[in-house]
Amino acid sequence: MKIIKSAESVCQGHPDKSADIIADAILDELIIKDPYTRASIEVLITTGLVHVSGELSTDAYVDIPNIARGTLIEIGYTKPEYGFDGYTAGVITTISDQSPEIALGVPSEGAGDTCIVVGYATDETENYMPLPCNVANKITYMIDELRKDDIVPFFRPDGKAVVVAEYENGKPKRIDSITVLVQHEPYVSELELKNAVEENVIKKVVPPEYIDNQTKIVINPIGRFIIGGPMADTGLTGRKIIADAYGTAAASGGSAFSGKDPTKIDRSASYMARYIAKHIVASGLAHECNVEMVYVIGGDYPVSFNVKVDTEIDTQKLNKKIKEIFDLSPGGIINRLDLRRPIYKETSSYGHFGRSNEDFTWEQIDKNILEELKDVS
Structure with missing residues (x-):
């Protein structure tokens, strides 16, 4: 019996994923200072603005605006022409104490939520993950690495990959399609971008045994992708749970x-x-x-x-x-x-x-x- 399984992965500069990274960067800094920190941190990012909210119960103090801006710079939002950069982004924090009802009702070793x-x-892969997940995550990882290492200098921070695989008798038989979206500099032609993604990404990370002459490889299906990131789409923590x-x-x-x-x-x-x-x-x-x-x-x-x-x-x-x-x-x-x-x-x-x-x-x-x-x- 043939079935289809698919997976999505996003680059670090995708606005939803950038929000996730900022939230976890703040959490890590809190845990460094107070391992028993209780936190539920939510981040919203949009053009020029980061809004950090949530609830905390901790003895630690961390500089949330500095962590947020530093994380954005690390991700690659470093230029004003991206419409969003870590050097100039405003940061609003609305952090409150943990609900007293929750604090009283949840014992120290009890579940903190329902x-x-x-x-x-x-067992279809060596790391015990579905093949489409592995391939999609390797694609976005490679795109980010090529951009950060300046090997492909015209990649911008935003991007996404979707992989669809065909299974037969419970095992992956072939990859049916790979769709990649990569934000890019305006001077790059569509052909140059597609060649860069195919040669430097897809051919390097996708197992060739799953590619055949029927596999559809689509790169930037709507053409140009110059305006991206928080300038093009608001980002929120927790919107990529399937990815x-x-x-x-x-x-x-x-x-x-x-x-x-x-x-x-x-x-x-x-x-x-x-x-x-x-x-x-x-x-x-x-x-x-x-x-x-x-x-x-x-x-x-x-x-x-x-x-x-x-x-x-x-x-x-x-x-x-x-x-x-x-x-x-x-x-x-x-x-x-x-x-x-x-x-x-x-x-x-x-x-x-x-x-x-x-x-x-x-x-x-x-x-x-x-x-x-x-x-x-």
């Missing part, structure tokens, strides 16, 4: 990640759900695995836990074994994955999952866990 979380893994996760290969719990400290269970438990799913697939118990958990604010453990696999194993036995191996309480998740560290800015670009960064503890395989899971088969 949410559904989803974790996913598949941040698994594309269309898995359901979304609906929550965003960036700007939230690890007591916000919709972030930390999403990392744990991925960690569990990845170990189940790595152990050979399944080719594909979904982990779903539901938490209620203030609760110690998920009120619902369910694992779905594509093999004939006893899921009740598997669920029981997982609960024996993994502490699914908010405090247990934070301790297991060592989440009270300033690691979050790095997560906010090119997906939160499937990355080889050693700080991404939810991506590390523990051989002891693989051994324990053998009892289920």
Whole structure:
């Protein structure tokens, strides 16, 4: 049976993604000074303006305007002609204290929110991620690197990639289409831009075995893309939740990640759900695995836990074994994955999952866990 799966990834200069990066940059600075910071930071960016809002409970002080502007400069918004740059952007902050009801109603080790979380893994790739996610994230990463290293000097910060793959019998057979949008300098011709993307990006990062003469490669489908970023489109934290996760290969719990400290269970438990799913697939118990958990604010453990696999194993036995191996309480998740560290800015670009960064503890395989899971088969 043939099915289609797709994934989107955006460059760091995409306005929504820039908002995510700023939110997590602020969170990291707070955690450096107070690892027990509780934060929910939201960022809106538009032409010439960054608006940082949210709630904090912390003993730390950080210079939010300076962090926001420095992050924009690091992303690449450094020229007035982009319509938005870190040197001159205004920054408004409207940060308030955490709600007293939440502070009183949520114990120190309780869930900081009510949410559904989803974790996913598949053995179709070496990093246990869907192929379209890997390809889309590699494309945007390469575009950003070529721009920042001045190898392709006419790339501007905004951009996006969408990858559609055809699957047969549960495995990727071919890439059906690749669509890339790249903001660029006005002096570049459409042909020169397309050649640069095809030669320096697509041919370098897309596995050739999945490309055939029917694969459609589309670059800047509406032609010129000079005006982009916050000048062309308002950016908001949390609008790229599917790009941040698994594309269309898995359901979304609906929550965003960036700007939230690890007591916000919709972030930390999403990392744990991925960690569990990845170990189940790595152990050979399944080719594909979904982990779903539901938490209620203030609760110690998920009120619902369910694992779905594509093999004939006893899921009740598997669920029981997982609960024996993994502490699914908010405090247990934070301790297991060592989440009270300033690691979050790095997560906010090119997906939160499937990355080889050693700080991404939810991506590390523990051989002891693989051994324990053998009892289920």
